[in-house]
Amino acid sequence: AQSVTQPDIHITVSEGASLELRCNYSYGATPYLFWYVQSPGQGLQLLLKYFSGDTLVQGIKGFEAEFKRSQSSFNLRKPSVHWSDAAEYFCADVRHNTNAGKSTFGDGTTLTVKP
């Protein structure tokens, strides 16, 4: 079965600093990878996704992520963090099996932004 690991439970960065959130997946086949963001008390919102093509994908709110098969990673980056980016971030692998899709989410990384 696939698994997704987010090694960092909590990250703190200063406003304006760059950000990288790590995500590692484990599965032999091509993964279908997503990054979601969850603001406090809210549902999840899609930031970006990857399943083929260019390994550097752009998302909303200035985020990007790079798929690296050799490292089994799909790290999320942002060059300059804004206070409004404080939230919880989830990496997910949505796997298609015959007639159904299953989702595996990482445990999440909580981002705190210092003024």
Add this chain to the structure above:
Amino acid sequence: DAGITQSPRYKITETGRQVTLMCHQTWSHSYMFWYRQDLGHGLRLIYYSAAADITDKGEVPDGYVVSRSKTENFPLTLESATRSQTSVYFCASSSSGTGNEQYFGPGTRLTVT
């Protein structure tokens, strides 16, 4: 209103009671999902459905029952609630099971006393 809605948003129930969480989507998406979110565990898939009358277990199905008689509705029932089922429950829908965004509802915060 268009989108995906969940009701109730907050629920307190007692151990042993049956409780049903409702989920409704207006996009006619084929796939629907139920997750629970607990501190330190991220989101864990409880059940999902690929179409009306087709459901399957996820990672943590024990103690839960689902049905999907209509494409737009996907209720989740706790037949005999336990304290360990205290959690935030999210419903999501997707047009397919692969490579497509899942759209999440606002969540239901369930407390079992």
